[in-house]
Amino acid sequence: MSEGRTQINRRGFLQLGALASAGSLSACASTTSVGLLPAPGPSRRSRAINVIFMVSDGMSTGTLTLADMVSRQERGRSTAWTGLWQTDGARRAMCRTHSLDSLVTDSSAAGSAWGCGRHINNGAVNTDPSGAALTPLLVTAREQGKATGLVTTTRVTHATPASFIANVPERSREDEIARQILDRRVDVVLGGGAKHFKSDALLAREDLSVVRSRSELSAAPGDTALLGLFRDGHMSYEPDRGEDEPSLREMTGAALERLARAPGGFVLQVEGGRVDHAAHANDAVSLVRDQLAFDDALAGVIEFVSSRDDTLLIVTTDHGNANPGLTLYGDKGERGIELLSRGRQSFDWIQSQLGAAGSREAMMGVLPLLVYQATGVELDDADRAWLHRSFVDRERADGFRAVSGFGPVLGAVLSNALGVAFLSPNHTADLVEVTAVGPGSDRLGPVIDNVDLHRLVVETLDLAPARAGV
Numbered sequence: 001m002s003e004g005r006t007q008i009n010r011r012g013f014l015q016l017g018a019l020a021s022a023g024s025l026s027a028c029a030s031t032t033s034v035g036l037l038p039a040p041g042p043s044r045r046s047r048a049i050n051v052i053f054m055v056s057d058g059m060s061t062g063t064l065t066l067a068d069m070v071s072r073q074e075r076g077r078s079t080a081w082t083g084l085w086q087t088d089g090a091r092r093a094m095c096r097t098h099s100l101d102s103l104v105t106d107s108s109a110a111g112s113a114w115g116c117g118r119h120i121n122n123g124a125v126n127t128d129p130s131g132a133a134l135t136p137l138l139v140t141a142r143e144q145g146k147a148t149g150l151v152t153t154t155r156v157t158h159a160t161p162a163s164f165i166a167n168v169p170e171r172s173r174e175d176e177i178a179r180q181i182l183d184r185r186v187d188v189v190l191g192g193g194a195k196h197f198k199s200d201a202l203l204a205r206e207d208l209s210v211v212r213s214r215s216e217l218s219a220a221p222g223d224t225a226l227l228g229l230f231r232d233g234h235m236s237y238e239p240d241r242g243e244d245e246p247s248l249r250e251m252t253g254a255a256l257e258r259l260a261r262a263p264g265g266f267v268l269q270v271e272g273g274r275v276d277h278a279a280h281a282n283d284a285v286s287l288v289r290d291q292l293a294f295d296d297a298l299a300g301v302i303e304f305v306s307s308r309d310d311t312l313l314i315v316t317t318d319h320g321n322a323n324p325g326l327t328l329y330g331d332k333g334e335r336g337i338e339l340l341s342r343g344r345q346s347f348d349w350i351q352s353q354l355g356a357a358g359s360r361e362a363m364m365g366v367l368p369l370l371v372y373q374a375t376g377v378e379l380d381d382a383d384r385a386w387l388h389r390s391f392v393d394r395e396r397a398d399g400f401r402a403v404s405g406f407g408p409v410l411g412a413v414l415s416n417a418l419g420v421a422f423l424s425p426n427h428t429a430d431l432v433e434v435t436a437v438g439p440g441s442d443r444l445g446p447v448i449d450n451v452d453l454h455r456l457v458v459e460t461l462d463l464a465p466a467r468a469g470v
């Protein structure tokens, strides 16, 4: 390296990002290039009493593109999200996602940026490095008369839903997050994670209806607080979802039906959480199916907001993940999308079936048939050799060490047929898409920081700062 060349100090870079963000906030009245745009004058100021905050967790732009291609092939139309861009008044931004201590954020720090408006360290939920609790958005909203809701396909105690309601120094403290969800009285909570809710804590909430299946959800009373826990852990990937699990669209509809009755308005977070998990797994079939399930939920929400002028809808992701993309030319690419649209099961399903086979060598014997059943792809001898090397011999299978595990190697092998390749099994630091419609959306600048979305919600709803403590 030549002498005098500027060395970029990692922490300095992160601090610069935070300062630039803070600067954009304080200077927002005089600039339109970064952060939020100035609030319109009082006469022009539209009024929102509701916010619906939708998160496709870990959605790289390539994920949205793949879902859009499959949607056009299967349904003859684009996704609801890309359609939303053409709606009158829709605004879009690219959003930075770094956390306080990392260029590549995790979900808890990214969600907390929306939840409390501050950059914190990866792994924490609305808790700063000194251990101080930072008031989460739904606590503030409830204090000021809003109904609140959380809907997700992950455990409801997982990082992204937790980031709107909880304070814990470590995201893994999900029993504690469950207690906080109950104590802080979120009105509607739907998703997985039953194992974190203790029966005595549930019994203590006599006002709460608890449902455990799709049929119980549809029969639940509409005038009580509602907790739907449809799996002990995460809900199933969309390709594996059974009859007894509601879809994300159904859960979102059930939440809106109840929250829309609140006279003071509501704040609802909706998360397509397993998009992120499918990206980690390099599982293209589940990635597209879960993104399309999120898009179906979004279509329902668009119907809800289009009939009213009091709701700000924000649709975004917390970070990229694995940066998938269709990357075969011509007929091979088109054939890949066709195959992708016919996928039936997740990598999770493949692994659950493998578990019965015994030794890894025995698992390798049944793997090709399982892969065919799940994806429609027939593995050839070379594909099987790659998988054997990684899965049985435990050898490194790529120059980039991070892509040598079962999921990335199977994902890479399948890319020969599906045409979809992944960068890694990890989150990425890319700028991410934000789309907003409704009152307040006109303040979305073209380039924002994730903490700006907290401020957009708070200022649009005119929420005063929360009382001290949580």
Ligand SMILES: [Zn+2]
Residues within 6 Å of the ligand: 057, 058, 106, 107, 108, 110, 160, 276, 318, 319
């Ligand atoms: Zn995430």
